[in-house]
Amino acid sequence: MRRVYLALLILICIPVVLTFYMGYVTKKCNELKRDIWEVKTEMDFDFFAKKWEKTEKYFAISTNHAELDMVNESITKGKEYMKSGNKSSLNAELKWIEKLLSHISGLEKPTLQNIF
Amino acid sequence: MLINYIRTLILYITVVLAMRLMGKKQIGQLQPSEFVIAIMLSELATIPMQDTAIPLLYGILPIFTLMAVEIAVSVLSLKSKKARSILEGDAVIIIKHSVMQINEMKRMRYNIDDVTEELRKAGITDIRQVEYAILETNGTLSIIPKSEYRPISASDIKVNLPDEPFFFTVISDGEFDNQGIDRCGIEKEKILSIIKAKGMKSEKDVFFAAADEKGEVYLQGYKEDEIK
Secondary structure (H helix, E strand, C coil), X not given: CHHHHHHHHHHHHHHHHHHHHHHHHHHHHHHHHHHHCCCCCHHHXXXXXXXXXXXXXXXXXXXXXXXXXXXXXXXXXXXXXXXXXXXXXXXHHHHHHHHHHHHHHHHHCCCHHHHC | CHHHHHHHHHHHHHHXXXXXXXXXXXXXXXXXXXXXXXXXXXXXXXXXHHCCCCCCHHHHHHHHHHHHHHHHHHHHHHHCHHHHHHHHCCCEEEEECCEECHHHHHHCCCCHHHHHHHHHHCCCCCHHHEEEEEECCCCCEEEEECHHHCCCCCCCCCCXXXXXXXXXXXXXXXXXXXXHHHHHCCCHHHHHHHHHHCCCCCHHHEEEEXXXXXXXXXXXXXXXXXEC
């Protein structure tokens, strides 16, 4: 019976832990989505990039690494657009980062679209 | 990851359901077509389980398609000898009257080592003891020894033996097995009275109990030496 209890415990623990993890990913993505539009200077961008780097480590546990690479790529591009003062490209890149963050948090949600 | 968890559960249930619908034969003795289906099923289930970018239906749909094909093929094999011969192949005689059939062995790519290994597995070390060895469609080699090397049966020595009683499980791990009780035709009250007569309180004290159609009951309690 001990093995049965252990199996049940694993079956229950996995969704519980993953639900908490999903909550964490959604919360962090919302924070980052809010922060991205507060980027006004190069220093702000560096601050955002550092915050993203910290979060990315935990996101890498479950999120598709290709999605994380895309955010990293966009941050690098965004920094360059800011240096060169290319506002329209910078805005497009920030919007793209926002979209990616929404996608990352959306991917974790157990919706019918995601399951099937 | 929660998505992977849910998808894994769905696919597990789907595959188990598909295997059950295909029949028990799947598990024990795989024919060539069944072997192919079993491999394909596992592959189809694992890919969408891991990759959430692939719609789950890409896995489920082919699983049910394969299941339908397999059921259709099984029915076809059942009804038509020709279809069975094409889909499952025919049994081939590898040894006939102690002589290896070289041409058949070549055709089936069955070498001498394969034959001797199978003979050893059957406890035969001398090929002269073998009347026939037949390579079945599921790949097993059936070995029929010559009559003088077969084990003696009761009919050989003309002895009448009583029918062997067949025991059905009636209590399993402290719980009544209703299917077994129905099969042997014994009443629960009778089992309970036997349990009490053996010094136990109820079925909860019985680890295993079996009964035959004549009403004979074998009991085993939870302690290994508690056999009644």
